[in-house]
Amino acid sequence: MQLIDQLRAMLGADAVLTEASDLAGHTEDWRGRYRGEALCVVQPSSTEQVAGVVRAAVAAGVPVLPQGGNTSLCGGAVPEAAGPPPVIVSMARMRRIRSLDAANNSMEVEAGCVLATIQQAAMDAGRLYAVSLGAEGSCQIGGNIATNAGGTGVLRYGNTRDNILGLEVVLPDGDIWNGLYRLRKNNTGLDLKHLFIGAEGTLGIVTAATLKLHPLPTAHAVAWMAPPSPAAALEMLGLLQAACGAQLSAYEMIDAGQLQIVLDHVPGRRAPLPPTHKWHVLVELSDTRGEQELTDAMQAVLQQGAERGLVDDAVLASSGAQRAAMWEVRHSVSEGNKKAGVGLTTDTAVPVSAVPEFIERATAAVHAIVPGLPIILVAHLGDGNVHFIPFYSHAEWEALPDREAMGLRIKHAVNEVGHALGGTFSAEHGIGQTLTSEMAQFKPPVELALMHGIKQLLDPGNLFNPHRLLPPATPPAR
Numbered sequence: 001m002q003l004i005d006q007l008r009a010m011l012g013a014d015a016v017l018t019e020a021s022d023l024a025g026h027t028e029d030w031r032g033r034y035r036g037e038a039l040c041v042v043q044p045s046s047t048e049q050v051a052g053v054v055r056a057a058v059a060a061g062v063p064v065l066p067q068g069g070n071t072s073l074c075g076g077a078v079p080e081a082a083g084p085p086p087v088i089v090s091m092a093r094m095r096r097i098r099s100l101d102a103a104n105n106s107m108e109v110e111a112g113c114v115l116a117t118i119q120q121a122a123m124d125a126g127r128l129y130a131v132s133l134g135a136e137g138s139c140q141i142g143g144n145i146a147t148n149a150g151g152t153g154v155l156r157y158g159n160t161r162d163n164i165l166g167l168e169v170v171l172p173d174g175d176i177w178n179g180l181y182r183l184r185k186n187n188t189g190l191d192l193k194h195l196f197i198g199a200e201g202t203l204g205i206v207t208a209a210t211l212k213l214h215p216l217p218t219a220h221a222v223a224w225m226a227p228p229s230p231a232a233a234l235e236m237l238g239l240l241q242a243a244c245g246a247q248l249s250a251y252e253m254i255d256a257g258q259l260q261i262v263l264d265h266v267p268g269r270r271a272p273l274p275p276t277h278k279w280h281v282l283v284e285l286s287d288t289r290g291e292q293e294l295t296d297a298m299q300a301v302l303q304q305g306a307e308r309g310l311v312d313d314a315v316l317a318s319s320g321a322q323r324a325a326m327w328e329v330r331h332s333v334s335e336g337n338k339k340a341g342v343g344l345t346t347d348t349a350v351p352v353s354a355v356p357e358f359i360e361r362a363t364a365a366v367h368a369i370v371p372g373l374p375i376i377l378v379a380h381l382g383d384g385n386v387h388f389i390p391f392y393s394h395a396e397w398e399a400l401p402d403r404e405a406m407g408l409r410i411k412h413a414v415n416e417v418g419h420a421l422g423g424t425f426s427a428e429h430g431i432g433q434t435l436t437s438e439m440a441q442f443k444p445p446v447e448l449a450l451m452h453g454i455k456q457l458l459d460p461g462n463l464f465n466p467h468r469l470l471p472p473a474t475p476p477a478r
């Protein structure tokens with residue numbers, strides 16, 4: 001095909017993949033739930049090459065699908081089964097750390113840099129890049145930006161949006177926007193980087209970013225505790241915030257069912273407290289000095305909580321290895337769930353104060369559809385973000401007559417509850433190809449119309465990740 005020849009001439013033959021065996025890792029998501037065909041996968045090495053690919057694909061009327069680490073949980077990074085095969089633009093070869101300015105607390109990186117590599121480079125310079133998530137060994141900063149990834153550091157440092165100072169983007173017409181500012185202040189009109197953060201590749205391809213760095217915490221106190229209920233966990237959050245302020249850097253809750261799955265399915269994981277406790281919370285305090293002070297503060301709050309009946313049991317990590325082991329349990333939930341069965345993962349955020357009511361009402365809503373269906377839960381409780389996961393074994397799931405419809409019905413029931421409590425159905429994972437109907441249902445029509453208008457302005461041919469993020473139906477005119 002002419003386009004493929006053109007791309008080979010531009011990038012070199014080894015950077016344009018067309019063999020089925022080479023495409024396999026790019027056309028299916030990591031859980032094996034979404035799959036589609038691609039015309040080819042290209043691996044550009046520079047921003048100019050990305051721009052060339054975009055111009056050629058758009059001129060040929062072929063859709064463009066930017067791809068990072070392909071760790072999306074909503075089918076965002078692979079082609080849709082029914083659509084025309086796109087050119088997948090893999091960012092894997094654009095993984096240079098261009099510069100690090102320690103005095104300015106910033107670094108400039110290419111979009112294909114793996115998140116863990118960025119964290120390490122910042123650490124080597126005595127700085128922290130604060131976004132952290134279970135997929136950090138394979139997700140890329142470009143994917144994090146496109147999905148506005150959250151993770152476990154949001155409580156203290158915000159989500160990806162809060163940690164970006166500037167962007168470089170190849171627009172759908174092939175123009176390169178150099179917005180790689182390194183500034184904390186810049187009131188010169190609209191801050192356009194925010195258009196592309198969270199746009200899931202529908203408005204262009206992020207090719208580089210300037211990241212915000214923080215001082216590197218060198219002192220830590222990590223505890224694992226068992227509150228009797230989510231309401232008690234919430235009260236403990238209040239006590240910790242009052243006592244420790246900004247030192248509180250993570251507050252993650254999982255339930256006993258989720259913990260048990262990790263123990264059963266991920267080798268080497270140990271329970272810090274027995275799964276006979278129904279609720280478990282991992283708490284981290286961190287600072288640039290005063291490890292003993294942090295430990296004392298943690299112990300004092302745990303003591304206070306125990307006296308008020310807010311904590312049934314707790315254990316404080318006494319070494320770096322124990323701290324890491326606790327975090328490994330938390331970061332293993334997705335791997336465990338993938339092996340254990342089929343989790344209907346939802347991504348609700350509600351006001352933090354509404355989390356206990358959300359859990360109660362969502363449980364009732366799911367059980368009104370499937371009485372007794374097991375539900376597991378993992379929450380970034382400090383952010384009000386609950387992954388509420390109705391869970392089928394592989395065999396039960398396979399036996400369902402209409403799996404897709406049932407999955408949508410159950411997730412929608414959960415999303416309805418979140419919406420009724422002033423929440424959102426997508427806190428951090430994005431929309432991808434799975435949640436566009438929820439966008440149509442829950443987003444105010446005026447917001448949808450604005451988003452469609454921006455899409456039309458930047459990508460009039462609707463070739464960038466078509467059928468993602470926005471619902472297909474034209475919204476009512478404003």
Ligand SMILES: Cc1cc2nc3c(=O)[nH]c(=O)nc-3n(C[C@H](O)[C@H](O)[C@H](O)COP(=O)(O)OP(=O)(O)OC[C@H]3O[C@@H](n4cnc5c(N)ncnc54)[C@H](O)[C@@H]3O)c2cc1C
Binds near residue numbers: 030
């Ligand atoms: C084990 C595990 C744990 C996870 N935990 C979390 C978590 O705690 N918090 C969280 O937010 N997410 C989490 N995720 C989801 C996922 O890791 C994030 O959404 C991540 O940001 C995706 O990055 P990626 O590089 O893999 O992007 P991909 O999956 O490759 O792509 C995601 C979307 O971004 C677009 N895209 C990718 N690169 C670019 C680019 N350069 N320019 C424009 N668009 C682009 C793609 O087209 C797609 O729409 C987890 C996933 C796994 C597997």
